[in-house]
Amino acid sequence: MDFDKLQKISHQIAEQTDEDVWYMNASMDRHTFNEFVQRFNDFKPRGSACLILITSGGDPDAAYRISKLIQNKYEHFKVIIPGWCKSAGTLLAIGAEEIIYGTLGELGPLDVQMGKKDELYGYTSGLDVQYAINHIQNTGFKFFKDSMLNTMRVSRFQVTLKTAAEIATGLAQSYICKMTEQISPMAVGETVRIMGMADAYGTRLNEKFKNLRSQDSLDRLVSGYPSHGFVIDLDEAESLFKNVSYASELYEDVINALGMEGCFPLNEGIMPMIFLLNPLNNSKNDEKEGSSANDETDQANAEGDDKDTASKPGDVEEPTFEGNGSRPSEGNEPDHEGIITDQSSEEI
Template sequence: MGDLYLYNGPIERGSDLKFIELVASQQSEKQCVLILVTGGGSPDAAYKIGRYLQSRYDSVKVLISGLCKSAGTLLAIAADELIFTPYGELGPLDVQMAKEDRLLGYESGLNISEAFLALEQRAKGTYHDLVSEIVTSSSNVVSFNTASHAATEIISALYGPIFHRIDPEEVGSRSRAMRIGEDYGQRLNGKWQNLKNGAIEKISQSYPSHGFVIDIGEAQTLFQRVRAATPDEIKLVEGMGRATRFPQQTLAIRKIEPAKKQGEDGENHDAKVEKGGPPRRRAAARNGADSGKAVEG
């Protein structure tokens, strides 16, 4: 399996440095598995962690054992393979932005795109309905141009106040923020090419909400290499409890040392076993010999 790490909590600047320092001090293999549980956070921090793991390991696998949203999905793009437990899920690659005039709370960067789309569809639908109704109700006495002009006036009166509230600078800022995820995703995908063609655009633009569930089946439409967790992997994450299921508010990162393997005869194969009996008895025999006492056994 290689080095095994747990990352649970927000992906933020500062947290990325803590995780990088952990990897730098604890790396012992050339492959790693990252158990990633997060509600999202900073795309900059996710990119930094992903690039660092790619630079240190020959293989990086991300084990999706619970909720892994937004910036977590971006970090998962850095892997050469994704592993899902039955309750693992990714989310759309959207940027969480602070709400205006709010001390606390974030909203999805997808909201502005959805709002524009809804307004556009509403305005178009209302315009076509009005033109058709005006022409039909007048028994074609009113020309199309006249009906179109009248419909335009009505649409302006209905939707004008809404569009006047839109700040172009805010729209531009949010559009740039949304592009960050796409650009970082393309760069993280460059090493192992695990994303399918067009997947980055689908992840960042086509899903309707931040909480949309991307389970293993949906992930297989987006990524080249996705598999279900093995029974041993499921047993491992279940043994760790809620830490592998639900994101925490405070950061929890650590390297996990897998339990030592036991042979069929029950002996620990990671320990040195010399001929002549169990290690504890031999140690006692040596101590007794050194002290001049007789040792049974």
């Protein structure tokens, strides 16, 4: 990943669109949210935000809060998807005014992942119970119908419809009961509640820019895809969102500068990468430090004037500071052209 090139292109974007360009490659969790807040509260924003987002998913609470923070601070908000942006990342992107795809870009469904009972690792999709119930419902009726008609055919219609229906009912009940006994009512309730959380967050994030085409689009994201890893490419996304497109030449230059390693999620355990790539020079800290440095200089000059007034011929010559005669400020050196790097040590 070429940071110098990323910064240069990001400043070009700012000149043309007045956008702060953020880069986030991290799993969605409380730690990522806290890291983002630290960077988000200590700079002077432009009018719009452009978030380059790479994530494999995670905590929907964290994704919701990050998206709301950006919505509340900026008038306009777009998300660039250079590669993987799954699950909770899709939830965050729902809050954007526009979604921009790179060549390798893909979103994913919002089905909530729940930890497996009595297992240290592994998750199960919130859709598993729903699909199980739908399967039982569909196959149960088919089993009843096939049993009834087969009974009548085998008997050469000597068995009446009523008798065949009673026989098929008993067989279907036995078939269905064995499967439904394995589904816990508590698991059904938990699944409905958690899936409702994704729907509720998505509805709230869509209120500002209304980029989803309809409520049906959100329903499809929550429960309309067969697997958690289902690929939602640009063609599929166009059926879900109003403002979604392939990257323009300028944004494509940003994606190319990321390289392949910058387009896919970090390995588990690696610190989140969260950067503001094109910060304004007059950040809040710079204003405070500049004001403090000016006060110190004025005070030093005032003291020097007092000493000059009180001096007499023959006194020892007053020493001066090297350079322009003012005290050099300390601790104000920018690091890597303003890039802020990470130094800190139920899931969809």
